[in-house]
Amino acid sequence: MVDAVSSMSGRAAPRRPWWLTGFGGGLVTALPVLLIGLAVMMLAPNYHQNLAATAAINLIIVVGLQVFMGNSGVAHLGHSAFVGLGAYGMAILATPVMMKRLSIPNAPLGLAQVQLHPLLAVAVSLAIVAIVAMASGRVIARLSGIAATIVSLAFLIVVHSMFLHWPALFKGNQGFFGIPQVVGLPGVLACTVAVIVVARLFRESPNGLQLRATAQNAQAADALAIDARALRRQAWLLSALICALAGVLYALLAGTISPRIFYFQQVFMTLAMLILGGMGTVTGAVAGTLILSIGLEMIRSLESGVTVAGIELPAMLGLSGVALGAVIVLCMSLRPQGICGPYELDEMLTRALRRFRGGR
């Protein structure tokens, strides 16, 4: 866990207001993402643009996961449920009526006849997710560490089986297609930057600091009259909204969604990304996602069987999963705080700068 006290004292001496630190720090943290994204946008062919957009959506999910898990210290394994809810919200609300007559003609509440403007659909989807998150957050915040984790998993399974077994509304096992593809890499990138800044603002806010304190020592935080449950509920809600936004973007980017995208596979992958980078910081979320996105892309090409120097390698299904598992296990035993350690990017830079000045 991040040492909240030492990260306070590690900051520049005159105390700046928290929102300035959060906002500035967020922009610094988002800068590498923005630069890579712009470079891809200008130089890379279409196929790579799509890959980059998917990676950026994964980054939004990982940051959303970090907001709850990194600050509260409670392992959360159900965040993909919110991604799925966001995506299906878009699918149901924004898909043209013509398409829905084919796919979900018998939707309840006359939803088959509804077609909202994408922006309005985003707002409605996020509002619905907020309601679900507030209800589930009340349950999660009441439970202690392990029980909360198991219930978050149970939540994922409940939502997934609702997608599967309520075909009138969610179209069941088959893909839901025909969602208007109105978002490209620029839109996704803008949302990613905004989400990183929001996550940093929450982390630096008084509430975020107090929540991190409850993760470090629950009794001491209690003694300071910190209401851990209320803070956990806030973080849960914010995390859910960020994950849902990722789902919304995914639906608008891909145009086709199916329930199994938002299940364990995604949970494993985003969790490994967060753990690799370090769950205590937003910088960790960004770094882990960047590294693993590139790594996984290389492994995937191996997985389908390639020819290296004239030797044809067989298809190796499951290789990426093995790699993800190994990343989690090795990180946890060798460097549980992740490769980035307890400091955010801007904090690392100020410290390096100060050391450099002091050295002279």
Next chain:
Amino acid sequence: MEYLVQQLVNALAFGSEYALVALGLAVVFSIMGLVNFAHGEVIGASAYTVFLAAGLGSPAAAVVLAVLAAMVVSVALERVAFRPVRNAPTTTGLLTAFGVSIFLQNLFQLLISPRPQAFSLFNGMSTTWHLGPYAVSSLQVMEFVIAAVAMAALVLFLNRSTLGIAMRAASRDFSTVRLMGIRANRVIAAAFAISGALAGIACVFILARRGGVTPDMGFSLVLKAFVACVIGGFGSLVGAAAGGILLGFIEVGLLAALPQEMGGLKEALTYVIVTLILLYKPEGLFGARRELGDKEF
């Protein structure tokens, strides 16, 4: 009446299977605070071992092999993966176990096949017995009886042998147990061996019922077993067993009560009911708050 008896046997059989797996989780958790997600892959590893050794031909040898393989894998996992995180916070252990679980599941996929593999050696275990006027499945009766015997043996071991008493003491306060001159590694290895043996027994029944092996066969079962542990109160052995049986009754009850076309919602409703129980009793049914020595949670 006939129907009722059958459903009762059904619920007891499912419940004992959950109880076996949940006990395996609780034994390890109560001693070292590890939430062992990889327990399902111990079952998987045991199943694949038996599958690969299907040429043995004799079901009895295969049963012994399944239990032994599960014990060896379980102890080996502790040595390789869980020892480095033994004194780390609960979340670190949980995530490590989650990683081990993903790793092994995909390794089975990579080395053997992502598709289900048929396995027929245990098919002979499932016949119909006529107990008085009622026809019941032999497999289900055996499942309940053997689970009960295994639990009785566990209780005996925990109450009578030195190692068992040390394990119970370790679940309260490990540091004091070590001060008494008991080796920590031995207590923990014993916990993993017992947990593995229970997984091996469960594995035999799963193979007999399903007649096949899949890479994720243990994972979904372990999720249920976790839920059983949470209902019973995490770390309590009685709670794990009772939670498992209760879960069996909830599932079979839902299956009987729901109309055919809503059968798919069984899973979801089970979890919803469990969450409601937890809302009413966040500590679990048997998990009274007590002073826990050096255990943090």
